[in-house]
Amino acid sequence: MTTHEQDGADTTPRPPLLDMRQVTVDYQSRRGTVPAVRGVDLTVDAGQTLGLAGESGCGKSTLAMSVLRLLPRSAHLGGDILLDGENVREMSWGRLRAVRWASASVVFQGAMHALNPVRPIGEQIAEPLRLHRATTTPAAVRTRVNELLDQVELPVARSTAYPHELSGGQRQRVMIAMALACSPRLIIADEPTTALDVIVQAQVLDLLSRLVTERQLGLLMISHDLSVLAACCQRLAVMYQGRIVEEGPSTDVVRTPTHPHSIALADAFPTVGDPASRLVTPRDTTPDTPPLLEARGVSVTFPSRGGTTTRAVSDATLAVHPDEIVALVGQSGSGKTTLARTLLGLQQPTAGEVRFDGRRLPRSARALRAYRRQAQLVLQDPTGALNPRHSVYEAVAEGLRIHRVPGDETTAVADALSQAELRPPEEFFTALPHELSGGQRQRVVIAGALALRPRLLIADEPVASLDASVRGEILALLLGLRVDLGLSTLVITHDLGLAWNIADRVIVMYQGRIVEEGTVEQVLLDPRHEYTRTLLAAVPEPLTGRAGATPAPTSPSRQEPTEDPSEVTGV
């Protein structure tokens, strides 16, 4: 199998790199034909970047996979997809194999699952080279792999590493190196940064933008996060229910969206510093009431291989007061989840103490059970947090049954569900988690916590796995709970926009230590610690420059015109 297509042909009037004409994809299922993509026209040219935005289930990934006909057998493809002027639908099996990776390649979502865990990454990068250029010598392959690693800024020595030995960002770089291996002219990136935190996300986006300008690639990037796309793409297309509802230059789409769905997407990602997206009235000082939850010098160490210990949290001191929303911010691996687990008594601190309502947290399982009626946990992924076999009623009633709460169970469940704004509650009683939407599931988890009438809610990334339009609703719900029930909330997040949306105070955590603490306005508008500044600078900001923050390391993607933040329409 040989293809020298990418080196040779240099005819002058080139057709666009990717030309999609009235593309439709239908899935055949037992319930009949389900349309996923309903007539999409798109073009991408060399050196161009097109962002495809949309919520889960809108058909954006299906559309991307249709370019290389990487669809499951049950999918039926209609319309025309011209790759370099050649119709993908009419390609023979052999031709398709030759085109895959050599003309267009894919950076898959979730680098952990897309990489083979039992082979070193150098081998995996070499795989497409061996398949597509059978004549290359082993030495040439090795040189090319080193070249690719160099391009994605990974040390060459890491080529013998296995995927689990790399961080999330490094794995994503490996995926990009693999995509570049056969020098394709088109790269399709499917949610390339979704699982990454802001700082790593900024690095990966920089890398992709640099490669596009340096090598004159075409890039089709898919994401649900409009701000990521706007930071990296020249043009944006918003997809909704299988159709492109809006398309245009990034700045126009983000700043003046016309379709209601684009407006919802644009609003969902707030701009830090924009008063319109601040949902709470700022408080100047911390309340002088005694704290509800307090951590004093908490350290948590884990034994690791080789007899050494890993310090996840060191000497953390924080307080959550009644009727207050506190955001604990940090990138992944900063120890914020470990700290949250310690605060809930799910993890024992190696040093220091946690106090609730002035009393030290007990260590025995029986005494902790009483504490757990007072402090509740809301997990990141509502799909995983609900037992798929339990109905909504059982899930919400679980806490009541565990604690043998007296009184009418049905009424208590109904009340909790209405507090979580699932109304009328009776209609949800028998529903199973898979019958609900992501936002509804998260409401069920919140209702399950509320059923015990807790005084404190610890929410670990409560909206990270939800669609953009649902995000705002859940945040409004958390705010409403504080207003209606006086519930204190500790929100753990990597998302500074979320902190800006709803928090009263922000605590910034870095490498297991709390590095900065204060009201939202103090910390986010006038950060004092170096790390907070880096974190703020890494937030993709399509439109604004921020007063007081140092700019990110210079990159071609971020040379956008500076605009007044107040121009953005608020929530």
Add this chain to the structure above:
Amino acid sequence: MTTPTSTRALTWQRRARALRTGWRSFRAQRGAVAGLAVLLTIVALAVLAPVLTDESQLGIINTMSNPALAPPSGEFWLGTDENGRSVLLLTWWGARVSLLVGLAATLLSVFIGTFVGIVSAHFGGWLSAVLLRFTDFFLVLPSLVLAIALSTVLSRGVGTIVLAIGLTAWPTTARLVRAQTLTVQARPYIERSTALGAGHGHLIAKHILPGVLPLVFANTTLAVASAVIAESTLSFLGLGDPTQISWGSMLKFAMDSGAVTNGAWWYLLPPGLGIVCVVLSFTLCGRGLETVLNPRLRGR
């Protein structure tokens, strides 16, 4: 949806509905349905044997007048054995012991395996380490040799055979259940439940066991098949209850009495085919159940 008068009743309604859907997808698989049909027929025949047949004809004293090792004829459809007993009758009655031992031994091994698996996965720590080493010990022990040793030490009888098979067959179930428990345990809903204040009992009863049971059921049907074979092997080796006829002991008598050298195929074939039928139908049912419980296998 109507207003729920009793949530419990609705839950049961839902379970009944789930059962019906499960049955529908089981029925869609021809192999599984065939296996179930054969199995039900064999079980019904075995249970009804005392009603349908004359038990006295199993005694050698009553069959002295019959020809020995006679080929199939109008009177003896499957011929006779060396004592003039009807092979059809022997096979019919042999099914009772084979099925009984197979099922009882499986229940014993699945029970031990599930218990050890869940406990070692859920509690972890030194308890898990001890239980795992214990499992490994039984896993590497040649199970046939252990079963032989057990049945020679203990008094001979059906109970001993059940014990011998049950005590040697559980480690695979334990490993399987342990692996499944570990995956169920890593799910966030376990952490949610713990944060709600749940103890070990609640976690195991409400979340882990229901998550593991489907796998256990599927595994059970597959384990019956191997238990039936193990019973035949032990009986064939002469370690079974000499007063009871089972398929394994029939094969042993056939060997001892020289049926093979005499070309008496009618004596060897029925018990052998019986074993094949039972094992095959249990396996088919097990695979069918697996497909019902694991939707990802569907359509493959």
